[in-house]
Amino acid sequence: MSSGRVSRHARIRMMAAVATVCALSAAPPAPSAVAAGTPPYSETYRPQFHFTPEKNWMNDPNGLVYFQGEYHLFYQYNPNGNSWGDMSWGHAVSKDLVHWTQLPLALSHDDEEMVFSGSAVVDRDNTTGFGTKKNPAMVAVYTSAYKNGGKQAQSLAYSTDRGRTWTKYQGNPVIDIGSDNFRDPKVQWYAPTKSWLMTVSMSAEHKVRFYSSKNLKDWELQSEFGPAGATGGVWECPDLFPLAVDGNKNNIKWVLVVNINPGGIAGGSAAQYFVGDFDGKKFTADDKGTYTPPTGTVVQDFEGTDFGSWTTTGTAYGTAPATGAVDGQGAVTGFDGKGLANSFHGGDGATGTLTSPAFTVDSRYLNFKVGGGRHPHEAGTVMDRTPPEGTVLADFEGGTYGDWTTTGDAFGTASAPGTLPNQQEVSGFLGSGLVNTFLNGDSTTGTLTSPEFTIDKDYVNFLVGGGNHPVGSGNPTAVELLVDGQVVRSTTGRDGEALNWASWDVKDLAGKKAQIKIVDDNSGGWGHLNVDHIMLSDTQAQPVSQETSVNLLVDGKVVRSATGSNSETLDWASFDLRPYVGKQAQIQIVDMNTAGWGHVMADRFTAADKPAKSVVQRADWADYGKDYYAAVSWEDAPDGKRYMIGWMNNWDYSGAIPTSPWRGAQSIPREMALRTVDGGIRLTSEPVSSVTSLRQKQPASAAGVTVKNTSTALIGPAARGRALDIEATFSLKDADRFGLKVRTGTNGEETVIGYDTTTQELYVDRTHSGAVDFNSTFPGVQTAPLKPKNGKVKLRILVDWSSVEVFGGSGEAVITDQIFPDPASQGVQVFAENGSVRLDKAVVWQLGSAHK
Numbered sequence: 035m036s037s038g039r040v041s042r043h044a045r046i047r048m049m050a051a052v053a054t055v056c057a058l059s060a061a062p063p064a065p066s067a068v069a070a071g072t073p074p075y076s077e078t079y080r081p082q083f084h085f086t087p088e089k090n091w092m093n094d095p096n097g098l099v100y101f102q103g104e105y106h107l108f109y110q111y112n113p114n115g116n117s118w119g120d121m122s123w124g125h126a127v128s129k130d131l132v133h134w135t136q137l138p139l140a141l142s143h144d145d146e147e148m149v150f151s152g153s154a155v156v157d158r159d160n161t162t163g164f165g166t167k168k169n170p171a172m173v174a175v176y177t178s179a180y181k182n183g184g185k186q187a188q189s190l191a192y193s194t195d196r197g198r199t200w201t202k203y204q205g206n207p208v209i210d211i212g213s214d215n216f217r218d219p220k221v222q223w224y225a226p227t228k229s230w231l232m233t234v235s236m237s238a239e240h241k242v243r244f245y246s247s248k249n250l251k252d253w254e255l256q257s258e259f260g261p262a263g264a265t266g267g268v269w270e271c272p273d274l275f276p277l278a279v280d281g282n283k284n285n286i287k288w289v290l291v292v293n294i295n296p297g298g299i300a301g302g303s304a305a306q307y308f309v310g311d312f313d314g315k316k317f318t319a320d321d322k323g324t325y326t327p328p329t330g331t332v333v334q335d336f337e338g339t340d341f342g343s344w345t346t347t348g349t350a351y352g353t354a355p356a357t358g359a360v361d362g363q364g365a366v367t368g369f370d371g372k373g374l375a376n377s378f379h380g381g382d383g384a385t386g387t388l389t390s391p392a393f394t395v396d397s398r399y400l401n402f403k404v405g406g407g408r409h410p411h412e413a414g415t416v417m418d419r420t421p422p423e424g425t426v427l428a429d430f431e432g433g434t435y436g437d438w439t440t441t442g443d444a445f446g447t448a449s450a451p452g453t454l455p456n457q458q459e460v461s462g463f464l465g466s467g468l469v470n471t472f473l474n475g476d477s478t479t480g481t482l483t484s485p486e487f488t489i490d491k492d493y494v495n496f497l498v499g500g501g502n503h504p505v506g507s508g509n510p511t512a513v514e515l516l517v518d519g520q521v522v523r524s525t526t527g528r529d530g531e532a533l534n535w536a537s538w539d540v541k542d543l544a545g546k547k548a549q550i551k552i553v554d555d556n557s558g559g560w561g562h563l564n565v566d567h568i569m570l571s572d573t574q575a576q577p578v579s580q581e582t583s584v585n586l587l588v589d590g591k592v593v594r595s596a597t598g599s600n601s602e603t604l605d606w607a608s609f610d611l612r613p614y615v616g617k618q619a620q621i622q623i624v625d626m627n628t629a630g631w632g633h634v635m636a637d638r639f640t641a642a643d644k645p646a647k648s649v650v651q652r653a654d655w656a657d658y659g660k661d662y663y664a665a666v667s668w669e670d671a672p673d674g675k676r677y678m679i680g681w682m683n684n685w686d687y688s689g690a691i692p693t694s695p696w697r698g699a700q701s702i703p704r705e706m707a708l709r710t711v712d713g714g715i716r717l718t719s720e721p722v723s724s725v726t727s728l729r730q731k732q733p734a735s736a737a738g739v740t741v742k743n744t745s746t747a748l749i750g751p752a753a754r755g756r757a758l759d760i761e762a763t764f765s766l767k768d769a770d771r772f773g774l775k776v777r778t779g780t781n782g783e784e785t786v787i788g789y790d791t792t793t794q795e796l797y798v799d800r801t802h803s804g805a806v807d808f809n810s811t812f813p814g815v816q817t818a819p820l821k822p823k824n825g826k827v828k829l830r831i832l833v834d835w836s837s838v839e840v841f842g843g844s845g846e847a848v849i850t851d852q853i854f855p856d857p858a859s860q861g862v863q864v865f866a867e868n869g870s871v872r873l874d875k876a877v878v879w880q881l882g883s884a885h886k
Contacts, residue, residue, distance in 0.1 A: 075885040079693050079836040079854055082757045082883040083728055085134045085700040087124055091116050092698035094664035095679050096123055097154035097174050100671045105131055106197055113139055116508055116697045117689050118559030121148040130724040131703040133884045140200055141191055151218045151271055152176030161249045164192040172197050173250055177217040178207050184214045209253050218271045222669055227314050237268040257316040263653040264306050266297020266599030271664040275676055277708040279715055287708055288312040289717055293664050295685050297599050300816045302686035303663035305656040309715050327606055330642030336373040348386020350377035350625045368604035374637040377625035382632035390621040397641035400609040406598035407582035407631030412810050415579040417626060424571025430467040442480020444471035444554040460564055461629035462533035463497055468566035471554040476561035484550040494538040495575035496568040500527035501560030502690040509556040511563045516549045529560045529689050532629055535575035560689055579626040582634035587620045600631045608645035656717055658818035659850035660684050662701055676706045682837055687809035692854055701850055702832055702839055711846045718845035721832060729759055729879040742870035745863045754860040755880045760831040762876040766822055769869035776833050779859030787840050789827045796820040796842040804855030818847035
């Protein structure tokens, strides 16, 4: 499964990419309200044609198999809450992959194990003896995540009533290699050897293993694949299947899907794939050749004995370029020549900057190599770590809570000295003590309440980190301001262990008596809070930078930024300089992070006409959006079809999306194919054809329209809606960018689905798509390479109440993104920028609900 797994501590999988906290003047956005009497599946952001459970947390699809007229969808499920935890297998079935019926829980966690991801097969020859040839058993092969010690091993369960009831095999586990990062078995029948084939992940090693068995119980290791392609995060949920190239059944290639988190093409979670050959024992990926970056003019290669005209602050970079790794650092690779900038001087705890002199931008791209920590730049943060002046209400030094009062067992009897057992490293607090409710893990709960004080300054400032469970959600982890016993302000963490400043504007409460209450009511993933240095001040505290990044500054502002991928290997990155030609700029390498991977490395800054591509950009991706992960395919689908589905979410912010009483959706199932695109073989996808059964009559359409430097609403009453199916074809003219905007309306909300002719990329911009402020990594633009065909760009767009899925060309460029717009934002517009484009034809269908 993908569910808990940078180490054996399941909670860690919920880590956000950036552990900073936005300054808030009021409570954070609560999950979509569920009014009393609201019918199920009609809540604000509830998908209408994507599977969601009626309530509670869901992540990876599991056990995908077709049997006796039903497509089975099992899935990672928490039967006890709306956040990650108590992992079990939920269950739903469908006859058409669009209309789903949720069934009772299939495989439950118990005192010994959680039930992580896996697959299901129909044992038609009764190789296990669990059924009969007349009534074959459905066998689930899953990962046992043992609660005592964290070991992961592969186990079996079986059903003889079409998956309705299940029995765990008494001989579990069937494969145990003593690892705590060994998971997500995908099993299929391999006819040439009349045996079962298992594809399973060695997650932390970036390897996939292949095992063979005659009876699903006794397994023999055949081979390993990897590391290869993108390796910036753990490898999870692998899948292996054959497909005909361009429909030619005499040309069969094998596809190995390997999901990765973090380190995906759009940041965080993603599904990469390899095309190659499989001989029954070993998978061999096709050779893609070596990569040669574009040539250009080197502006800094750190080959000198000092930094030259570049200036440093702090101590992190030392006094000269490093010649590789520095004291205490692992082996550093991927840099050019003998020198590089390396901020590990003094370890991760050191901070500083390295800044170039100002220069005039006169090239199209700046290419460079970057490595180190994955801590992106965040707009609005400052580098000055000095707290504002004011009255400190509590700094939690001295090992006691003083006159604060506790309930429950999460706070213990005294403040914490820092990181607690089994917790990721805690950073960003001041002094030697803080409030940390990870005491004995996420399962503990309680409150900590201050004595009464008078609000006599303009702001309440404090440091906060930990779980993102706002007031208003079922089980909050929040810092609350109480006046007359009522919550008037609240702030939560952001699913990261690093503390950062939050601030409440309390001018309207001057003179009032108040209390601070720290609440940990959550026992699931990220069910804890870190709090420190609560103070009254006339100055608002600003969140401080915790980045490890390479930034481009224009007019003193960061306009481009890149970060490492938690790796000591440097890789190519590129800044698009075209908007800044003729302007003054600087390059700044920033290390403001003091926790794990709190360093950055950079080398070989080169001005060039074309962008360099990183390993991640050169890898192959089943989807280029932020929200397509744990993608796996159905076994035994009719007519030899290969259908794939993914979890429509991203571990960077999965626990923070504003939905209730459910959290998590599955993508639309997709029919997969291998096609020759631009001379190479690509995995393509298109929505399952049965989605058209939801189309309402009388679509809106437009044809033969030339659009120039404007956005225009599409004509027709059907060209509006919260759930839409859109087909559009454009003929290129001279516009730089063009496309469609969907869910337009309230307060300038829009989700832009466009094509950039200058880069030949499809893109989705959800920066202004609605609620985006629950996590810093959520807003932004996702891009996918897409070349026009015969001067035309073809798009298929599925819009649901909280998502867009865009299929470009012949399905070789796919972008899946969640969005959370106002329900009133229902417009559709066509646009062109810097020129004109011809809309050959657009047809917009409103889609009915699959729940009816």
